[in-house]
Amino acid sequence: MDRADIVIFRRDNLSRADQLFKEEELSGGDNRVRLESHAALFSAQEQEEAVPTARTLHGSFRPLPAMLAITPLLFLALFYFYPLAGIFIRSFSDQSASSYLSFLKIFKSSRMAGIIWFTLWQASLSTILTLMVALPCAWVMGTFDFRGKKVIMTLATLPFVLPTIVVASAFQVLASTISDVAASSWLTDIVVGGDNIAALFLSWLVSSIQPEQSISMILLAHIFYNFSVVLRITSAFWSSMGKEMREAASMLGANGVQILFKVTLPLLRPAILASSMLVFIFCFSSFGVILILGGPSFSTIEVEIYRQAAHLFNLPVASCLSLLQILFTFGMMWVYTLLQKKRARLMPESEKISLRRALSWQARSAVVICVTLILLLCVLPVAALLISSLYYNGSISLIFYRELFLNSSGSIFYIQPGDAISNSLTFALSTLAMALVIGGAASYLIREQADRKPHSLLGKLLEPLFMLPLSTSAVTLGFGIIITLDKSPLNLRRSELLIPVVHTLVAFPFVMRALLPALRTIPSSLKEAASIMGASPFRVWLHIELPIIARALSVGALFAFTISLGEFGATLFAARPEFTTVPVTIYRFLGQPGAMNHGQAMAMSSILLLVTAAGFIFIENIRRFGHEGF
Amino acid sequence: MKNTLLIQELVVKELFFREDSEEILQDINISLNRGRSLSLLGPSGCGKTTLLRIIAGLEKPYSGEILFRGKEMRGVAPHLRNFGMMFQDFALFPHRNVSENISFGLEMKRVARKEISSRVSEMLELVNLERQATRDICELSGGERQRVALARTLAPSPDLIMLDEPLGALDRRLRERLLSDLCTILRKSRLTTIWVTHDQSEAFAASDLVCVMNSGKVEQIDSPENLYHNPANRTVADFLGFQNIIDGKKIGEKGGMILIMPDAATPVSEDGLSLSHVEEFSDGFSDIITGIVMDSSFQGAIRRISIKTSMQNIFRGAESEQTLFFDIQGHTPIPEVGSPIFLKINPAGIKILNGVES
Numbered sequence A: 001m002d003r004a005d006i007v008i009f010r011r012d013n014l015s016r017a018d019q020l021f022k023e024e025e026l027s028g029g030d031n032r033v034r035l036e037s038h039a040a041l042f043s044a045q046e047q048e049e050a051v052p053t054a055r056t057l058h059g060s061f062r063p064l065p066a067m068l069a070i071t072p073l074l075f076l077a078l079f080y081f082y083p084l085a086g087i088f089i090r091s092f093s094d095q096s097a098s099s100y101l102s103f104l105k106i107f108k109s110s111r112m113a114g115i116i117w118f119t120l121w122q123a124s125l126s127t128i129l130t131l132m133v134a135l136p137c138a139w140v141m142g143t144f145d146f147r148g149k150k151v152i153m154t155l156a157t158l159p160f161v162l163p164t165i166v167v168a169s170a171f172q173v174l175a176s177t178i179s180d181v182a183a184s185s186w187l188t189d190i191v192v193g194g195d196n197i198a199a200l201f202l203s204w205l206v207s208s209i210q211p212e213q214s215i216s217m218i219l220l221a222h223i224f225y226n227f228s229v230v231l232r233i234t235s236a237f238w239s240s241m242g243k244e245m246r247e248a249a250s251m252l253g254a255n256g257v258q259i260l261f262k263v264t265l266p267l268l269r270p271a272i273l274a275s276s277m278l279v280f281i282f283c284f285s286s287f288g289v290i291l292i293l294g295g296p297s298f299s300t301i302e303v304e305i306y307r308q309a310a311h312l313f314n315l316p317v318a319s320c321l322s323l324l325q326i327l328f329t330f331g332m333m334w335v336y337t338l339l340q341k342k343r344a345r346l347m348p349e350s351e352k353i354s355l356r357r358a359l360s361w362q363a364r365s366a367v368v369i370c371v372t373l374i375l376l377l378c379v380l381p382v383a384a385l386l387i388s389s390l391y392y393n394g395s396i397s398l399i400f401y402r403e404l405f406l407n408s409s410g411s412i413f414y415i416q417p418g419d420a421i422s423n424s425l426t427f428a429l430s431t432l433a434m435a436l437v438i439g440g441a442a443s444y445l446i447r448e449q450a451d452r453k454p455h456s457l458l459g460k461l462l463e464p465l466f467m468l469p470l471s472t473s474a475v476t477l478g479f480g481i482i483i484t485l486d487k488s489p490l491n492l493r494r495s496e497l498l499i500p501v502v503h504t505l506v507a508f509p510f511v512m513r514a515l516l517p518a519l520r521t522i523p524s525s526l527k528e529a530a531s532i533m534g535a536s537p538f539r540v541w542l543h544i545e546l547p548i549i550a551r552a553l554s555v556g557a558l559f560a561f562t563i564s565l566g567e568f569g570a571t572l573f574a575a576r577p578e579f580t581t582v583p584v585t586i587y588r589f590l591g592q593p594g595a596m597n598h599g600q601a602m603a604m605s606s607i608l609l610l611v612t613a614a615g616f617i618f619i620e621n622i623r624r625f626g627h628e629g630f
Numbered sequence B: 001m002k003n004t005l006l007i008q009e010l011v012v013k014e015l016f017f018r019e020d021s022e023e024i025l026q027d028i029n030i031s032l033n034r035g036r037s038l039s040l041l042g043p044s045g046c047g048k049t050t051l052l053r054i055i056a057g058l059e060k061p062y063s064g065e066i067l068f069r070g071k072e073m074r075g076v077a078p079h080l081r082n083f084g085m086m087f088q089d090f091a092l093f094p095h096r097n098v099s100e101n102i103s104f105g106l107e108m109k110r111v112a113r114k115e116i117s118s119r120v121s122e123m124l125e126l127v128n129l130e131r132q133a134t135r136d137i138c139e140l141s142g143g144e145r146q147r148v149a150l151a152r153t154l155a156p157s158p159d160l161i162m163l164d165e166p167l168g169a170l171d172r173r174l175r176e177r178l179l180s181d182l183c184t185i186l187r188k189s190r191l192t193t194i195w196v197t198h199d200q201s202e203a204f205a206a207s208d209l210v211c212v213m214n215s216g217k218v219e220q221i222d223s224p225e226n227l228y229h230n231p232a233n234r235t236v237a238d239f240l241g242f243q244n245i246i247d248g249k250k251i252g253e254k255g256g257m258i259l260i261m262p263d264a265a266t267p268v269s270e271d272g273l274s275l276s277h278v279e280e281f282s283d284g285f286s287d288i289i290t291g292i293v294m295d296s297s298f299q300g301a302i303r304r305i306s307i308k309t310s311m312q313n314i315f316r317g318a319e320s321e322q323t324l325f326f327d328i329q330g331h332t333p334i335p336e337v338g339s340p341i342f343l344k345i346n347p348a349g350i351k352i353l354n355g356v357e358s
Helices: A003-025 A029-049 A066-092 A099-108 A110-143 A149-161 A164-184 A186-192 A197-209 A215-241 A244-251 A256-284 A288-297 A301-311 A315-346 A361-389 A399-405 A417-452 A457-471 A474-484 A498-521 A524-532 A537-566 A569-574 A582-591 A595-629 B048-056 B098-108 B113-126 B142-154 B172-189 B200-206 B224-229 B234-239
Strands: B008-019 B022-033 B037-041 B063-068 B083-086 B160-164 B192-197 B209-214 B217-222 B245-248 B256-260 B265-267 B288-299 B302-310 B321-329 B340-345 B350-353
Touching: A066 A315, A066 A417, A066 A457, A066 A474, A066 A498, A110 A149, A110 A215, A110 A256, A110 A301, A110 A361, A149 A215, A149 A361, A149 A595, A164 A215, A164 A288, A164 A361, A164 A537, A164 A582, A164 A595, A215 A256, A215 A288, A215 A361, A244 A256, A244 B083, A256 A315, A256 B098, A288 A301, A288 A582, A301 A315, A301 A474, A301 A569, A315 A457, A315 A474, A361 A595, A399 A417, A399 A595, A417 A457, A417 A498, A417 A537, A417 A582, A417 A595, A457 A498, A474 A498, A474 A569, A498 A537, A498 A569, A524 A537, A537 A582, A537 A595, A569 A582, A582 A595, B008 B048, B008 B192, B022 B048, B022 B192, B022 B217, B037 B048, B037 B200, B048 B083, B048 B160, B048 B192, B083 B142, B098 B113, B098 B142, B113 B142, B142 B160, B142 B172, B172 B200, B192 B200, B200 B224, B209 B224, B209 B234, B217 B224, B217 B234, B234 B245, B234 B350, B265 B321, B288 B321, B302 B340
Parallel strands: B037 B192, B037 B209, B083 B160, B160 B192
Antiparallel strands: B008 B022, B008 B063, B209 B217, B245 B256, B256 B350, B265 B340, B288 B302, B288 B340, B302 B321
């Protein structure tokens, strides 16, 4: 292998790792938090990996007029820092009482303490359960190669990218199905055939789970959502750890058990810790799932912010809670970043992926159990949702879908579901455009900075700065925006732009994450060669850069589009009735009694599910090709 | 080899290995005496690493025997064989620092803590890494890693030490320097050693015996000197880097190959040449080669020339042209590029290769 080969090889690894991380990050709705993290990892990797390419023509290319540099910074200042400052100001300077009083109120009230306790408790339990399900599967996925593995992996990742509202409705259907089954008890009869201990156990299980409005459904939904985080991070680590470490240990006299405890698990620990931290953060700031599945009896900090602000109009308390949430998430992100750095450091250097085929019967049955588990976990809720959207009065019907587009009078809503769909599409397209502009400009700004002053502090801080919106929970973002952007100097309360702005804030970091690695693969010699051959800066961009980043650009665009379609937490705050989007409409449908409302919620959720899934599968595919392209 | 007491340490008998019905190793027979070192030399994919892994117990052979000190190793798990192996990219444990890596094998043997620490410092001293004892693996340079890997392999005092391309992961300059270090340390340890490499000079420098392998078969096992002077066949000669290999016919035989050693030629001046000087070999070629100098490059002690010659010179009846390469002692005057040259070949420098390939 000559030097050039090695360079290319390393690049490939870099983008492989990056791909993996990005996949974890795909998300809709309020699970956005998940993302930032990787910023940290990425910049950590960057410092080690990105040996700067020859940088001879200092600043001779300036495709980036000052305007383009200012746009993303201004955007961030106006729509991120300004609202955040609003929350701070609200928390500390209250008209009615001094701020620390409301803080005290929060901590003294037993209800609030209960909420904080519940938030921590459910997040911990969800994380432990997710680990218990995902780790064995990660071992299978990281050890064996079998036919259809890619499909299973995509399927396992799908829940992660679903909009939170879709997950919530899917689990609501699943919950009611389970209780129906329990009530009729025909399953008991079928499965275990009558009265025996197994039947008793099954009915005890169902009754103790108490599917509807109970903690078990919340936990199950969290497992469903976050399963793939642990699965992907850990199995990637597992497979790239290769067999060499284990073989080396074996040659040094370690037996199977010693290898597991002295080598494999210690090596996996950072991956397990990092992924569980991530899961913990997601569950900690879980909003839609708890709001819908938990009912009024369960409330996390995130949900309480919404209730205090939107239902009780208690803005000081909401502000304090938001501040608390911000501090919590930032703190956890910081811990996660540290863990990530350790993980990157311990990531094995040989990047060979070693997988073997499952040949023994033990290995085969492990694969079968793992695949069955993934199918059950990932397909069952989705299937329940799709079926219930097609099932009316005991027969299959499209009535719920038709109803969405019929202008039935006496609607409980200001606008029709059909209008919500067109709203959502309009917002998603505007988000796409804005996110491409902001994200693109930010990426170029970061690269320019890195090119000109590779070691300046500013250059290093730029990327984490632009990733900040990702480490802020959706609800705090939405809350900050409604309390600051509703009055002069910047009043967007009635503007059609408000929702796309909020969505862009969530989406543009994704565009950056797709775009930056691609931009970084372009060696400056390429552009220099083109310019020496007489291409103007614009033509260099058009003929050299654009074709290379085209795929990444389309991945980013698709991300922006699907994120906008599924965003729930912030939109619920910011959307005026006439600008309602699909997720908010589904939420309102779910809150109404009656089979027709419920059915329409299922139909809309199904549509959203299919659109998101299609987008995700499309992204997976272009990325896979794009990979070879770079 | 000297006439000392030779104990057969490792015997590989009629070993076969298959993967997906593809023959990876065919009929391997090797025997190695205690304290000796053997190199497995061959191009990548020839099966040398697989053979090493089978000896280590990391792969199961399809058939055949591996005897170590007379004991069949088939049923012995790798961790119970007390062999040491240095992996190609070292496989150092990233979660343990330098001395923790070295102590791993001793811990597995449940050696007392005191003894471990003294053995570890002994090893650190041996590889000259005392100051790096508490460093993290990721802070080490390539050469340091190699030395840690060596120390880790030697620490538990294995009965047999195997090295899989121990210098393969390093760049060229480092490689040359570390080769001699590594050889010194290994000789000092007096362990029975198997060394896998694709580099001929590494194999020659590192071992008493070289086993040349190609596509799953052993082509020749011999000492470096014998191997160099008497390559068994064309594959071996090719692999050792000989270029003057000529198709030819030895009288009375069907076909064959002739190898002329690069240092076997001395130029003779044109006027000093008379027919009476030309001896005829019984095999039917003369000891004088005539040709045109194509290239001549100064290489220090020698000058390497390439000449284009018509085979008629060498073989009666052969017609084709061939380029031959010779290393001429530095002080001998050489005609200019493009001029004719007469070379006298030392009959000892001509080898008949057995491999029939026509």
